[in-house]
Amino acid sequence: MRKLYSLLLMLFFVIAAHAQIQEPVKFKTELKTLSETEAEIVFNATVDKGWHVYSTDLGSDGPVSATFNVDKKEGVELIGKLTPRGNVVSKYDPMFEMTLRFFEDKASFVQKIKFTAPTYKIEGYLEYGACNDENCLPPTQVPFDYSGKTSLKAAVADAKTNDVESQDTDGTEATTGQGVTEVATTPASEQPVVSADILWEPVIEDLQSFGEEHAQQKDKSWxxxxxxxxxxxxxxxxxxxxxxxxxxxxxxxxxxxxxxxxxxxxxxxxxxxxxxxxxxxxxxxxxxxxxxxxxxxxxxxxxxxxxxxxxxxxxxxxxxxxxxxxxxxxxxxxxxxxxxxxxxxxxxxxxxxxxxxxxxxxxxxxxxxxxxxxxxxxxxxxxxxxxxxxxxxxxxxxxxxxxxxxxxxxxxxxxxxxxxxxxxxxxxxxxxxxxxxxxxxxxxxxxxxxxxxxxxxxxxxxxxxxxxxxxxxxxxxxxxxxxxxxxxxxxxxxxxxxxxxxxxxxxxxxxxxSAFSPPMNTQDFNLYTNEVHPKFKDYDLGMEYARQHHKPVLVDFTGFGCVNCRKMELAVWTDSKVSNIINDDYVLISLYVDDKTPLSAPVKVVENGKERTLRTIGDKWSYLQRVKFGANAQPFYVLLDNEGKPLNKSYAFNESVPDYIAFLKTGLENYKKEK
Structure with missing residues (x-):
């Protein structure tokens, strides 16, 4: 009986650690030979109800489009662009002022390739974005790695199949190649982090003890x-x-x-x-x-x-x-x-x-x-x-x-x-x-x-x-x-x-x-003082500044293509009470998970026993959100003390100004109690 209780207790903590990680999209990849010189790399996904995966070529002003990215290529040429297949839904989005194309229930993308040598190797990843009515995932990567031999008379694709459902060392499933990656359940000291500082240590259980927030979004018809x-x-x-x-x-x-x-x-x-x-x-x-x-x-x-x-x-x-x-x-x-x-x-x-x-x-x-x-x-x-x-x-x-x-x-x-x-x-x-x-x-x-x-x-x-x-x-x-x-x-x-x-x-x-004019960040001359701007767009620098000035931190996980993030900034942050609290009492750090600026050098990390490569600044902040807070959707707001510990529950998309003020004030009170 004690063993049963112990097992249930362990199961409880594992579930709690993953409570905020959302896994609405699960991808599988496959290499299909078409002829002696051509083949297709096929990405098939199952999408949870209420979620949708965005299609290709949505433009720079829209959400994250599906893209095909190559890291290494030998004996292979790409034919055309990544092509969506299946039932693509088109719908006007009032926030983006454009019509978005996306998949529901199932998604499929295909990249055609041509063999140019007797042996070939192609390695890279599919990057995609996914949202529901409440929040969005950060840009997510589905890696692939194929190699083999070909013949001009008979293309033999001995490529190794990219199996997206592998097993970790403790017997639980790890989801590499899926839309969302699990946070490893190993102790904090063993977690692979970009920074060795304690500020990157996971606080998932601490955050869960405060609770979480939810919200909904309206839609528009034909x-x-x-x-x-x-x-x-x-x-x-x-x-x-x-x-x-x-x-x-x-x-x-x-x-x-x-x-x-x-x-x-x-x-x-x-x-x-x-x-x-x-x-x-x-x-x-x-x-x-x-x-x-x-x-x-x-x-x-x-x-x-x-x-x-x-x-x-x-x-x-x-x-x-x-x-x-x-x-x-x-x-x-x-x-x-x-x-x-x-x-x-x-x-x-x-x-x-x-x-x-x-x-x-x-x-x-x-x-x-x-x-x-x-x-x-x-x-x-x-x-x-x-x-x-x-x-x-x-x-x-x-x-x-x-x-x-x-x-x-x-x-x-x-x-x-x-x-x-x-x-x-x-x-x-x-x-x-x-x-x-x-x-x-x-x-x-x-x-x-x-x-x-x-x-x-x-x-x-x-x-x-x-x-x-x-x-x-x-x-x-x-x-x-x-x-x-x-x-x-x-x-x-x-x-x-x-x-x-x-x-x-x-x-x-x-x-x-605001729906017609260019964004505020293109304004060269701005005398409006009630705006909220991040003091930092780098987590480590912002945390160090907050420690030196003895202030709590508001971490804003956002994105350039995040619709609900813009709504929060326009409807909530412009309120004088909210802006005063953020500007005067907190150090605001905005981390853009879709920032395509390359890192000075790619960073290798390990999640769930699977090696991943962080190539951009957005990859780095998305990784931070997953491993430290156990979440992967935006907008996502967390209040931290100077040691990186949460001061209140996380806050998602909710345009209620009183609720947001209460969220900020509770964090301030808890910070003062610690001091």
Whole structure:
């Protein structure tokens, strides 16, 4: 019985030591021979429910993409890039302002290789990122090592299989090659650490004695894309190319037949034809370019520059510099065909004529809409956006046909429609800077830092306000100097928004535009004093500074691509009480687990009896988080004394300011008790 109790007690401590280590992803690797000269390295993973593994090529502004990395290569050449296979999910992420592609339940990546010599050897690792709704794993590596002999006549791959499920010396399973690596259960004195200092010793049991924190995150549905398209269609209605056509078209349907019901049915058919035409357009965009290519638009610098130029051209057209029109022979041909036919085909061709004639006004709106929704990477996303756009565009034709008396109350076309066009031109010019900003950050040009971006937006929205007040005229504006009530309030909103952004030139957070403007770290001149910045980005240096100044430490395990980390910094750290406690009472050390800066020399460590190589600064801090705290997800906050011991439970993603203040104050109280 005593042995049973002892065994249960040991099991309890082992479980406690691993309580915070999450292992949601388990990878296996395999070398598959395709021919005498080619083979594939296949990475297959099982993913726990609620977790997802990110796909390849998500861009520098997104989370950690899956990448194929080679350390040693002899007699082998790579063919193409790492390719995802299987059911890839595409979903818009509001924090990254982009559509992310990821796997759920199962993930598969393949790298094709070519043999170039009788013998071969290839060694390296797959690196990937994984998240759930609460937190993310640090960049995780899946090592592989294959060697063997080949023949030009018969490729013989005698490569050793990379077995991801091995056994440690004490009989428990160690998970090398998986998404997450276990922390060894050996005593602290035997733990392999980067630094021999006591500050790196594990404190998992101490941390577990305080408890742990959890939180959740909200999601967004496809309804967002539909609403975006619907709003675009409503805007297009009030342009000079569409609004004047509505009464003429409805009157035509009602007068072409004595049967009122048939006239209403024809108007319904006309509206349905508009919907079909634009939905087909949305599907055609994806069919031509492909869903994966469209997804690249959101992060690829070259495409973002093209989008920027496209929106500038559209804006110039709306300002009256030129008209974007399709060849007139197209619309004339369709129109003559509509007159020569009858029935449903005639009505459909009339709707198609409307689409061609109104292109100069609807084209820029449709172009901007497709730029936004196509980046979801889904075949149906552009179609959903176009469905919303077409329904809004077709709605008045149907409603006015059903209720012809409403036509008398329609506002007459006039200069107000041109005001809408010019206003759209200003807005497209502003959004063009957003796309240019993405390219600027990707290439590191630093030509569009935060204050430069805000200065341009301030000028654009101030000019829009002056235009709405009648102080600026464009070539196709009329000479009427009267400003209506609606136009006045639009000018008031635009000028107020411009003034709201002015403090941002000196570092104000400007939460309303944080989703569009470049990050705060690109700001060269910053007078905002309520911000929280880490004193150190190196653990050992920060701990030594805290010891000399007799202050507790707040260690922030974060990442450049960590969505919830940015949310915490924006929603919690900007609170004056929180910022005062962190800046005055703690030494803040922020450790970026996805920092790709190479170490001065690779560091060999051993976890669970398996040798690992730390190649980057991010690898080093991720290793620290695992071996010392038994955790591997971000954001992750821990409070430490000057000997590296925890002062309170860890804190994960939770945007409650009172909870975070309580977390910090409890740590301070425990630190004072120790002293």
């Amino acid at each position: 309804l967002y894309i539909f609403i975006t398209g619907f709003l675009g269609g409503l805007i297009a209605l009030f342009t000079p190319c569409v609004w004047p056509i509505i009464p003429m078209t409805v009157s035509f349907f009602l007068k072409r037949t004595k049967d009122k019901k048939k006239g209403i049915r024809d108007a319904w058919t006309y509206g349905a034809s508009i919907v079909v035409i634009y939905v087909i357009l949305g599907l055609a965009i994806t069919a031509i370019f492909g869903a994966s290519a469209l997804n690249a638009l959101s992060t690829n610098a070259v495409f973002n520059i093209l989008f920027c130029l496209m929106l500038i051209v559209f804006a110039a057209s709306f300002f009256g510099a030129f008209e974007l029109t399709l060849p007139s022979k197209w619309s004339n041909a369709v129109d003559s065909k509509a007159e020569a036919t009858s029935g449903l085909l005639s009505i459909f061709l009339m709707a198609f004529t409307l689409s061609l004639v109104s292109f100069s006004c609807t084209g820029p709106i449709i172009g901007f809409l497709l730029v936004q929704v196509s980046t979801s990477g889904s075949v149906v996303a552009p179609a959903i956006g176009m469905l919303g756009f077409a329904i809004a565009l077709a709605l008045p034709f149907t409603l006015f046909a059903m209720f012809p008396s409403w036509l008398k109350s329609m506002p007459k076309s006039g200069g107000w429609m041109n005001v809408i066009k010019v206003t759209l031109g200003f807005l497209e010019l502003a959004f063009a800077l957003k796309f240019l900003s993405v390219a600027d950050l990707a290439y590191g040009w630093r030509i569009l830092d935060r204050e430069t971006f805000l200065a341009l937006w301030i000028v654009i929205f101030a000019l829009l306000g002056f235009y709405l007040l009648g102080k600026i005229k464009f070539p196709h504006d009329d000479d009427d100097n009267k400003v209506g009530v609606g136009r006045f309030f639009m000018a008031l909103a635009s000028l107020s928004f411009a003034l709201y952004m002015v403090p941002g030139l000196w570092g104000a957070p400007l939460k309303a535009v």
